Amino acid sequence: xxxxxxxxxxxxxxxxxxxxxxxxxxxxxxxxxxxxxxxxxxxxxxxxxxxxxxxxxxxxxxxxxxxxxxxxxxxxxxxxxxxxxxxxxxxxxxxxxxxxxxxxxxxxxxxxxxxxxxxxxxxxxxxxxxxxxxxxxxxxxxxxxxxxxxxxxxxxxxxxxxxxxxxxxxxxxxxxxxxxxxxxxxxxxxxxxxxxxxxxxxxxxxxxxxxxxxxxxxxxxxxxxxxxxxxxxxxxxxxxxxxxxxxxxxxxxxxxxxxxxxxxxxxxxxxxxxxxxxxxxxxxxxxxxxxxxxxxxxxxxxxxxxxxxxxxxxxxxxxxxxxxxxxxxxxxxxxxxxxxxxxxxxxxxxxxxxxxxxxxxxxxxxxxxxxxxxxxxxxxxxxxxxxxxxxxxxxxxxxxxxxxxxxxxxxxxxxxxxxxxxxxxxxxxxxxxxxxxxxxxxxxxxxxxxxxxxxxxxxxxxxxxxxxxxxxxxxxxxxxxxxxxxxxxxxxxxxxxxxxxxxxxxxxxxxxxxxxxxxxxxxxxxxxxxxxxxxxxxxxxxxxxxxxxxxxxxxxxxxxxxxxxxxxxxxxxxxxxxxxxxxxxxxxxxxxxxxxxxxxxxxxxxxxxxxxxxxxxxxxxxxxxxxxxxxxxxxxxxxxxxxxxxxxxxxxxxxxxxxxxxxxxxxxxxxxxxxxxxxxxxxxxxxxxxxxxxxxxxxxxxxxxxxxxxxxxxxxxxxxxxxxxxxxxxxxxxxxxxxxxxxxxxxxx
Amino acid sequence: xxxxxxxxxxxxxxxxxxxxxxxxxxxxxxxxxxxxxxxxxxxxxxxxxxxxxxxxxxxxxxxxxxxxxxxxxxxxxxxxxxxxxxxxxxxxxxxxxxxxxxxxxxxxxxxxxxxxxxxxxxx
Numbered sequence: 001x002x003x004x005x006x007x008x009x010x011x012x013x014x015x016x017x018x019x020x021x022x023x024x025x026x027x028x029x030x031x032x033x034x035x036x037x038x039x040x041x042x043x044x045x046x047x048x049x050x051x052x053x054x055x056x057x058x059x060x061x062x063x064x065x066x067x068x069x070x071x072x073x074x075x076x077x078x079x080x081x082x083x084x085x086x087x088x089x090x091x092x093x094x095x096x097x098x099x100x101x102x103x104x105x106x107x108x109x110x111x112x113x114x115x116x117x118x119x120x121x122x123x124x125x126x127x128x129x130x131x132x133x134x135x136x137x138x139x140x141x142x143x144x145x146x147x148x149x150x151x152x153x154x155x156x157x158x159x160x161x162x163x164x165x166x167x168x169x170x171x172x173x174x175x176x177x178x179x180x181x182x183x184x185x186x187x188x189x190x191x192x193x194x195x196x197x198x199x200x201x202x203x204x205x206x207x208x209x210x211x212x213x214x215x216x217x218x219x220x221x222x223x224x225x226x227x228x229x230x231x232x233x234x235x236x237x238x239x240x241x242x243x244x245x246x247x248x249x250x251x252x253x254x255x256x257x258x259x260x261x262x263x264x265x266x267x268x269x270x271x272x273x274x275x276x277x278x279x280x281x282x283x284x285x286x287x288x289x290x291x292x293x294x295x296x297x298x299x300x301x302x303x304x305x306x307x308x309x310x311x312x313x314x315x316x317x318x319x320x321x322x323x324x325x326x327x328x329x330x331x332x333x334x335x336x337x338x339x340x341x342x343x344x345x346x347x348x349x350x351x352x353x354x355x356x357x358x359x360x361x362x363x364x365x366x367x368x369x370x371x372x373x374x375x376x377x378x379x380x381x382x383x384x385x386x387x388x389x390x391x392x393x394x395x396x397x398x399x400x401x402x403x404x405x406x407x408x409x410x411x412x413x414x415x416x417x418x419x420x421x422x423x424x425x426x427x428x429x430x431x432x433x434x435x436x437x438x439x440x441x442x443x444x445x446x447x448x449x450x451x452x453x454x455x456x457x458x459x460x461x462x463x464x465x466x467x468x469x470x471x472x473x474x475x476x477x478x479x480x481x482x483x484x485x486x487x488x489x490x491x492x493x494x495x496x497x498x499x500x501x502x503x504x505x506x507x508x509x510x511x512x513x514x515x516x517x518x519x520x521x522x523x524x525x526x527x528x529x530x531x532x533x534x535x536x537x538x539x540x541x542x543x544x545x546x547x548x549x550x551x552x553x554x555x556x557x558x559x560x561x562x563x564x565x566x567x568x569x570x571x572x573x574x575x576x577x578x579x580x581x582x583x584x585x586x587x588x589x590x591x592x593x594x595x596x597x598x599x600x601x602x603x604x605x606x607x608x609x610x611x612x613x614x615x616x617x618x619x620x621x622x623x624x625x626x627x628x629x630x631x632x633x634x635x636x637x638x639x640x641x642x643x644x645x646x647x648x649x650x651x652x653x654x655x656x657x658x659x660x661x662x663x664x665x666x667x668x669x670x671x672x673x674x675x676x677x678x679x680x681x682x683x684x685x686x687x688x689x690x691x692x693x694x695x696x697x698x699x700x701x702x703x704x705x706x707x708x709x710x711x712x713x714x715x716x717x718x719x720x721x722x723x724x725x726x727x728x729x730x731x732x733x734x735x736x737x738x739x740x741x742x743x744x745x746x747x748x749x
Numbered sequence: 750x751x752x753x754x755x756x757x758x759x760x761x762x763x764x765x766x767x768x769x770x771x772x773x774x775x776x777x778x779x780x781x782x783x784x785x786x787x788x789x790x791x792x793x794x795x796x797x798x799x800x801x802x803x804x805x806x807x808x809x810x811x812x813x814x815x816x817x818x819x820x821x822x823x824x825x826x827x828x829x830x831x832x833x834x835x836x837x838x839x840x841x842x843x844x845x846x847x848x849x850x851x852x853x854x855x856x857x858x859x860x861x862x863x864x865x866x867x868x869x870x871x872x
Contacts, residue, residue, distance in 0.1 A: 026801070028801055032854070032859050038791050039819055039820070040819070048816065048817050049816035058851060063851050064802075072808055
């Protein structure tokens with residue numbers, strides 16, 4: 001390996017071990033003038049270099065003394081280079097802070113803290129606060145306890161992010177260089193910190209009470225400070241719960257702490273705040289102080305302030321934590337977990353809460369713990385992933401082969417083994433999907449498309465197994481039990497879930513042009529959601545059938561037994577009943593899917609009518625190829641059998657069949673017969689209106705209050721718009737995604 | 750009427766021909782491999798040696814010499830930056846690692862080469 005490669009390698013791994021040791025010395029010779037003479041002998045454009053060094057390599061070099069590339073130039077502008085330097089030059093004071101100074105320091109450092117949580121480098125955000133470099137040297141007790149708390153908070157957040165492990169480089173930088181000195185700093189324990197913060201809070205409250213009667217703003221400022229200390233204390237306690245989980249009462253306590261935090265942040269937000277100028281001029285912050293620690297090509301720009309107010313962000317964050325508290329109850333089966341994640345869980349949009357959600361789920365389901373004895377009863381504490389998945393399948397479609405209490409099953413060759421293998425492979429996929437739902441939206445969309453391939457292959461296995469088990473059940477004289485579609489419906493349900501979410505995420509990320517919306521909604525309406533509703537209905541039927549058959553079989557077995565055993569048999573049967581009773585019914589899932597189905601249908605018909613009316617202006621026809629767009633948007637579903645991919649030809653056919661059967665397509669209509677076209681376009685708009693009404697009616701069954709309000713308003717508004725369009729054709733229409741990210745409201749203009 | 754573009758085209762044509770005639774067909778303008786001179790030999794001797802650059806703002810950069818051109822743009826690999834010469838000699842503070850850098854001699858106060866014989870490890 002030559003020197004260049006060595007250097008590049010060291011650059012890549014980020015280590016510098018090429019400095020010579022202390023004992024070694026250099027013998028420098030000045031060659032400034034000689035070098036100029038030597039190079040003057042060269043020709044224009046000539047490059048003299050070591051072998052294997054090219055112009056391309058030279059281009060990637062950082063140009064020194066260049067204002068855009070050379071960070072070293074910026075380093076000269078620093079007011080202070082270290083904590084000690086700041087103290088020596090009297091820039092940092094260690095005691096005698098005024099109440100405004102406390103407030104300014106806390107507000108600005110917390111805003112930096114939030115910036116860090118939103119994905120900026122820790123060295124350029126949290127640690128630009130110079131006091132954090134040596135909190136033990138601060139003489140002022142209030143400032144000291146605050147600095148130590150901030151360090152503890154930083155560490156707590158970092159641990160949560162690492163444990164949740166759903167962040168990407170754009171969400172959070174865990175590997176960004178920490179200040180070296182943090183290693184020397186010991187952060188006191190939570191108990192000590194809480195006590196210190198309580199003392200600080202009391203000091204502030206005392207000052208507030210003392211000054212309350214006097215005129216001036218100072219009393220209010222002390223009160224604001226007390227609130228901030230309380231906030232820090234509670235936030236630290238809350239985050240620590242997730243890092244050392246244990247007791248079952250954890251979520252009750254988390255919920256209580258979250259309530260306190262919500263109240264505190266509300267008070268802080270409503271109180272008067274320091275102005276931006278005061279915050280900017282606060283002593284103790286040096287944005288460039290850690291620049292020398294960053295890699296040379298590191299982005300230098302970090303915004304100084306947040307887009308939203310710090311405490312508004314915290315308020316939002318805590319509201320999301322309140323949602324998380326509901327999660328453990330929902331994580332009993334895959335179906336209810338996914339339902340939760342795609343409805344109430346959709347509000348979790350910060351990296352911290354997404355990581356927290358993963359931690360909470362892993363508390364409920366241990367993905368790594370492999371079940372020894374399958375199928376077994378769901379243990380109360382923490383079921384192994386295989387038990388979780390087999391419970392999910394059993395609750396979804398009542399797969400007989402996964403039932404615990406059918407001794408006849410032991411006679412069926414390989415039944416248990418095959419079922420175990422299948423469940424194990426489902427565990428990998430299920431854990432993967434749960435993780436994907438923790439990612440940010442753009443990454444989630446990509447990852448969902450990738451995971452579809454895996455689900456597709458397991459779908460094949462599931463169908464084959466269903467067929468095999470059906471034969472075996474018949475052979476074992478377990479008549480009445482039906483295995484058709486038991487495994488298959490569960491995998492299909494998950495797959496269709498992924499497919500629909502893939503398209504909805506596209507809407508969420510505003511990827512589709514207005515001219516593409518039609519085939520997206522049509523595909524969802526006619527293919528994915530249609531299939532999904534059918535799949536759930538079939539699974540529900542199979543579930544009820546098997547439930548009844550199972551009961552019948554056990555009653556028969558119970559009759560032939562003696563009285564003593566009968567009791568035990570009954571107890572066991574009650575166990576089955578209990579299991580199936582606690583499984584989430586398909587009602588909510590089905591209602592949600594039907595709502596979405598109606599909504600997509602409504603938009604499909606509405607946009608179709610708008611197209612016929614010529615109110616949708618697409619791209620210029622000579623430059624547009626809808627076929628290409630169609631395949632590009634739905635590429636992830638190609639070569640999938642369940643449900644079969646519907647190609648563009650069929651889409652065209654559906655459009656034209658619709659046009660021929662019920663409605664005359666607009667482009668073949670002669671202008672004078674425009675009147676004739678009205679009933680046909682009206683048809684489409686009427687169907688759209690009916691679908692909006694049906695969707696709105698179903699909302700009550702499943703939607704949370706917030707979603708219900710938004711979707712209900714959307715349905716009502718669009719219903720009215722569509723009906724106006726049916727009677728008055730002169731109005732133009734715009735799509736505005738203002739009420740819901742997936743569905744636009746149609747606006748007349 | 751006169752048509753200036755035509756004249757221009759004609760001039761261009763002649764220029765192109767001239768250019769072709771002046772240039773020997775055998776050598777491309779970017780083929781310098783054959784060129785040798787005392788200065789070039791001296792530069793080649795410096796390759797892979799440690800350079801010390803003192804920049805206009807007193808920063809000191811140490812790195813391995815890789816490449817140069819007619820304008821004396823110097824490319825160093827594995828470069829470390831010290832705030833000033835005193836900091837470099839005292840070695841009390843860790844340098845800032847900059848990696849592959851390029852600097853023009855115009856931006857330098859002085860340029861040094863390490864003449865001490867060092868056994869270079871072979872990889």
